[in-house]
Amino acid sequence: MFKINDNYQKLPGSYLFSTIAKKVNAYQEANPEKNLIRLGIGDVTQPIAPAIIDALHGAVDEMGHAETFHGYAPDLGYEFLRSAIAKNDYQARGCDISPDEIFVSDGAKSDSANIQEIFSVENKIAVCDPVYPVYVDSNVMAGRTGTYDPATEMWSDVIYMPCTKENNFVPEFPKQVPDMIYLCLPNNPTGTTLTKDQLQMWVDYANKVGAVILYDGAYEAYISEDNVAHTIYECEGARTCAIELKSFSKNAGFTGVRLGYTVVPKDLKCDDVALHGMWARRHGTKFNGAPYIVQRAGEAVYSDAGKAQLKEQVAYYMKNAAAIKNGLQEAGYEVFGGVNAPYIWLKTPDQMTSWQFFDYLLETANVVGTPGSGFGPSGEGYFRLTAFGTYENTLAALERIKAM
Numbered sequence: 001m002f003k004i005n006d007n008y009q010k011l012p013g014s015y016l017f018s019t020i021a022k023k024v025n026a027y028q029e030a031n032p033e034k035n036l037i038r039l040g041i042g043d044v045t046q047p048i049a050p051a052i053i054d055a056l057h058g059a060v061d062e063m064g065h066a067e068t069f070h071g072y073a074p075d076l077g078y079e080f081l082r083s084a085i086a087k088n089d090y091q092a093r094g095c096d097i098s099p100d101e102i103f104v105s106d107g108a109k110s111d112s113a114n115i116q117e118i119f120s121v122e123n124k125i126a127v128c129d130p131v132y133p134v135y136v137d138s139n140v141m142a143g144r145t146g147t148y149d150p151a152t153e154m155w156s157d158v159i160y161m162p163c164t165k166e167n168n169f170v171p172e173f174p175k176q177v178p179d180m181i182y183l184c185l186p187n188n189p190t191g192t193t194l195t196k197d198q199l200q201m202w203v204d205y206a207n208k209v210g211a212v213i214l215y216d217g218a219y220e221a222y223i224s225e226d227n228v229a230h231t232i233y234e235c236e237g238a239r240t241c242a243i244e245l246k247s248f249s250k251n252a253g254f255t256g257v258r259l260g261y262t263v264v265p266k267d268l269k270c271d272d273v274a275l276h277g278m279w280a281r282r283h284g285t286k287f288n289g290a291p292y293i294v295q296r297a298g299e300a301v302y303s304d305a306g307k308a309q310l311k312e313q314v315a316y317y318m319k320n321a322a323a324i325k326n327g328l329q330e331a332g333y334e335v336f337g338g339v340n341a342p343y344i345w346l347k348t349p350d351q352m353t354s355w356q357f358f359d360y361l362l363e364t365a366n367v368v369g370t371p372g373s374g375f376g377p378s379g380e381g382y383f384r385l386t387a388f389g390t391y392e393n394t395l396a397a398l399e400r401i402k403a404m
């Protein structure tokens with residue numbers, strides 16, 4: 001009889017956003033007349049920018065002619081896209097990253113789940129708490145997290161670094177030394193971030209203890225403050241300790257288009273084994289490349305017209321973020337984030353648990369958000385709202401919340 005990967009049996013419940021979708025769908029079915037405003041999952045609402053649509057059309061037309069048709073993409077991504085990324089996201093910021101250190105993929109969610117594969121199951125992971133659930137769940141599937149305690153909602157072999165208002169959402173170096181450290185900055189879910197100096201301390205720490213940092217920069221486009229790093233490679237020494245994961249979903253609205261990339265510097269080694277070669281091997285074996293037309297769309301993100309249009313799109317969402325932050329503050333809520341990220345993190349009122357507030361908001365205001373405890377035990381008593389809705393819906397949601 002075949003055996004299954006038992007680690008899957010250890011996962012408590014379903015994926016956070018699937019659980020929420022089920023709950024919301026059940027509520028909508030029972031109350032078809034209610035007009036729900038969805039500020040839960042961080043999915044964008046603005047259409048793809050015109051410069052990118054033009055590039056998509058052009059690439060689709062190319063696929064229809066024998067002379068310009070493209071079959072399998074190169075394993076690691078087309079040179080035109082890798083060069084545009086290296087030039088704009090790194091070299092323009094003074095960071096020494098070359099195109100052949102960039103691996104193009106179908107998005108940062110898959111990369112952040114898959115990257116753990118090139119590390120030993122013996123490694124101890126450290127995560128911020130609360131945290132984007134994919135990091136923990138993918139390590140559970142791999143058998144790296146030990147046993148789950150439903151009472152504490154913690155895994156025995158995971159090092160949790162609480163990020164709460166008490167420490168200004170800045171993780172402290174853990175007592176136990178980790179091997180793999182996940183950092184998402186600006187942060188999902190809290191919408192807060194670290195200063196460049198604080199990030200430098202993490203890079204120094206990782207190099208000192210021999211840990212690798214898995215750095216998720218999906219929300220980088222939303223940074224508005226000068227003292228925040230746009231990439232971990234702005235920090236000295238990051239080339240020997242950090243892998244960076246990037247997405248086109250949040251800066252360019254590619255949630256339904258799918259494109260991302262991972263940077264693995266050639267200096268990042270375990271003894272004399274370069275992780276670059278391992279990820280290239282993994283990518284080549286298990287992935288057949290992001291579609292040509294999508295990579296052309298990604299290239300257009302870095303065109304002058306693309307950059308200008310996306311700047312406006314980011315500003316649109318950040319206007320929502322400011323409206324939510326200010327509106328909730330006026331209504332007496334304690335609110336965090338929303339300055340360098342499109343997420344607002346609030347304290348639930350009246351000692352409500354995160355899920356109690358989820359139900360209350362859904363039933364009283366018909367607004368969907370995300371319960372903080374879904375991101376980890378230290379998220380209990382907090383709640384996340386996304387700024388990715390339309391401006392009109394965002395204002396309408398605030399009116400409803402204020403009226404509760």
Ligand code: MLT
Pocket residue numbers: 040041042043109132188
């Ligand atoms: C979120 O809502 O946390 C994100 O949209 C999830 C994701 O990017 O996969």
